[in-house]
Amino acid sequence: MKTMMMMLQPRDPNTLFSGGGISFLSGNKNGRFSYGYSSFKGKRSSMEDFYETRISEVDGQMVAFFGVFDGHGGSRTAEYLKNHLFRNLSSHPEFFNNTKSAIVESFKQTDADYLKEASGQKDSGSTASTAVLLGNRLLVANVGDSRVVACISGSAVPLSIDHKPDRTDERERIEQAGGFVIWAGTWRVGGVLAVSRAFGNKVLKAYVVADPEIQEEEIDGVEFLIIASDGLWNVVSNEDAVALVQGITDAEAASRKLVQEAYSRGSSDNITCVIVRFDHSFASL
Known part of the structure; x- marks a missing residue:
């Protein structure tokens, strides 16, 4: 039986919304991690960012999925990704045996499904920056200009390249x-x-594809992850982001810190941030 935990999107986008949790991964002695998320409409008139933090049992293994989806031309595409992308990925028959291939196929299929369902939405689209935690594997897949940055050995290491x-x-x-x-x-x-x-963008689909670029790391070498929309990255560098939260062990507090910092630096966009912090000391207890 599959079980999952889903976090609700904020009902009032004018309020900075945040939350988080603690969980474990199957097949990893260092599999204890905490995560936090914060999302804020900021100076925009509407909220087009969505995010997902999902811990699921897939074929008897605990797997974690995190994502930030920055919509444009409305929020419909980003909301669709929140509700469907990870569900499609976790149910892919090759999810465990060939995870990278499953990610690529799930991204493309989700895009195709959305375009069929939202046939009248010709200009709506969304980025997707995602991280999948599977055993000791961290797989980052990116479409668009949201970004994933890791802290590895105290330094900021980008795990995605903006499209x-x-x-x-x-x-x-x-x-x-x-x-x-x-x-x-x-x-x-x-x-x-x-x-x-991007996902969506039907009019430009021949050129604006939803093919992800994927990078893999071992979780044991990563201190924490930052997944965020460009509302953060437009005003905060990778190095600054890591330095600002390196000493904050509470993942939710760290995500709030970055959103508030981006807003104080004049970000004119929606700002959404997910932080995943790995507890490598847990294995020695």
């Missing part, structure tokens, strides 16, 4: 598909979209 239209490889991919990238206040696909990969 921006001015990335040389991304621009070449878009142009080879028949699209174009131009400057319109910032570099944009088709003069419209400031990210080069």
